[in-house]
Amino acid sequence: MSMPTFTRSLMLLVVTTATLAACAGPTATPINSSASDEAQLMASRWELVKWPDHVIPNGDNGEPVMLNFANETGQGHVSGRSWCNNFSATYALASANRLTIGQAVGTRKMCPEPAMQFESDFLNQLQTVNTYSFSGPLLEISTSDHQTLTFHRREKPSAAAKTKLVYVASEKAPCSNGVMRTTCYQIREDKTQPWQLWYGDIVGFKPEPGIAYRLRILEEKIPNPPQDASSIKWTLDMVIEQEVIKSRN
Secondary structure (H helix, E strand, O other): OOOOHHHHHHHHHHHHHHHHHHHHOOOOOOOOOHHHHHHHHHOOEEEEEEOOOOOOOOOOOOOOOEEEEEOOOOOEEEEEEOOOOEEEEEEEEEOOOEEEEOOOEEOOOOOOOOHHHHHHHHHHHHOOEEEEEEEOOEEEEEEOOOOEEEEEEEOOOOOOOEEEEEEEOOOOEEEEEOOEEEEEEEEEOOOOOOOEEEOOOEEOOOOOOOEEEEEEEEEEEOOOOOOOOOOEEEEEEEEEEEEEOOOOO
């Protein structure tokens, strides 16, 4: 019994298509993660913590080097501090973890060395960035000349937040918070100053017993705070120093 011409043609088409698919192998479906990556970039500030062969400012030896990413009108902008000056530039993300940063413009405050040389090198290096990757709290950006700059995620404060450096004693001290007896942090901004009580919390700070700290904190004013609550909020930005304090016993 002969097979109808239409049926034979259909079977030939199916066999041919299957053969071509087998030769081509599995086809990957491209996944564009640029949007989610951009959201992750914009959700935090990014502090430079590692750049081989460079001294990195951390707030003690100079203002931290920060990147702030934003995309409010369809155009990506990155801004921040390059040590003692502010800068801004455009940026763009693409598939395959591609990142490009345009030529930066910035303030022109004269700063002592090594800040000036560092800023020049840093801003020039940003223009050679070509890829990025995330690893936990870290953002690594790589350049066309095979350098890698590592940034650590930091909380993104309000525009009015101020950065402060404070010492925190290894032990809390008894204090009164309203009608309640409790214990408070002992803090000071200079080692020559006497300890003062800090009645509020330090968000994100988890001290270990017997350890004294120097912290970089973000200070923000709280509008209309509850009764008997502080009108100032402190958030841990970075631990600068730690020191083991011997027990007096």
